[in-house]
Amino acid sequence: MCRSPASAQAEAMNDYIFDTGSELGQHHLDHLGNLLDAPSRWSLERRGLPPTARCLEIGAGSGAIATWLAARTAEVVAVDIDTSQLTDVPANVEVRRHDLREGLGVDGPFDLIHARLILMHLPEREQIFAQLVDALAPGGRLVVGDFTGRRLHPITTPTAEDEALWARVQYLSHELASPARGISFSWAAGTAARMSAAGLVDVHTLEYSETTAGGTDGCLLHRNLNQQAEALLLSVGAAPAELTRYRELMTDPSFSAWFYQFLCTSGQRPKCSVV
Ligand SMILES: C[S@@+](CC[C@H](N)C(=O)[O-])C[C@H]1O[C@@H](n2cnc3c(N)ncnc32)[C@H](O)[C@@H]1O
Helix, strand or coil: CCCCHHHHHHHHHHCCCCCCCCHHHHHHHHHHHHHHHHHHHHHHCCCCCCCCCEEEEECCCCCHHHHHHHCCCCEEEEEECCCCCCCCCCCCEEEEECCCECECCCCCCEEEEEEECCHHHCCCHHHHHHHHHHCEEEEEEEEEEEECCCCCCEEECCCHHHHHHHHHHHHHHHHHHHHHCCCCCCCHHHHHHHHHHCCCEEEEEEEECCEEECCCHHHHHHHHHHHHCHHHHHHCCCCHHHHHHHHHHCCCCCCEEECCCEEEEEEECCCCCCC
């Protein structure tokens, strides 16, 4: 069957932009873990982790958080559209390959659900968020972490041209390429209000942000994402020479900037009322 150009475009918009199963995809997940596992763990265990808990991790990536949860709770279901990085997980982690755009792919209820850097990537985020709330057991907690669109201010740059180049690549990446692929940097700021509106209680947000210098995880992640999204960046107007210099800059210790602001929001389904 032939697909119309419009449906082909809609499909392309919805496809996750990065390749989790590639070597670059593996490094991408490693950098995310080095940058964000500490604040995520803090949020996950803020109200304690019952050893009997049944947990769900969506967009599980490398499985690092699923593995950490599995050491503290009874059972973890780890869902990802690409499970190639989820090979070395403990026996109490059940790995499910599934496209979250077609539902959660597993039945609740869950005592803890964690979703990091997945909802901002999927245009179906509102619908998936509602499904996550529905899948909570009474008293169960939902923890959602995403990046915001706060401007990534440079701190030190080798030259004024490099400062302008950084601003231009951020503009191309965040103002042109990301929206074209359905990625939202405005979603995270509304997660707490969204949880309250859904009837969750004890809603709390941890804001986490740090600076990064060339050659450290934040800059190496920028470099990695720039490589993975090369075709898209060229299609929105980036010049090859700009991308080459940007990638050099991301390994240069004399460059530094603020990394993304990460908001990790948690909320609890009331113990004895219907949400
Ligand atoms: C940015 S990574 C985040 C991985 C992990 N949560 C972390 O923070 O380290 C997004 C993850 O979501 C997965 N993913 C993307 N689209 C998906 C979909 N439609 N259904 C299920 N998983 C998806 C990717 O394969 C990838 O592992």
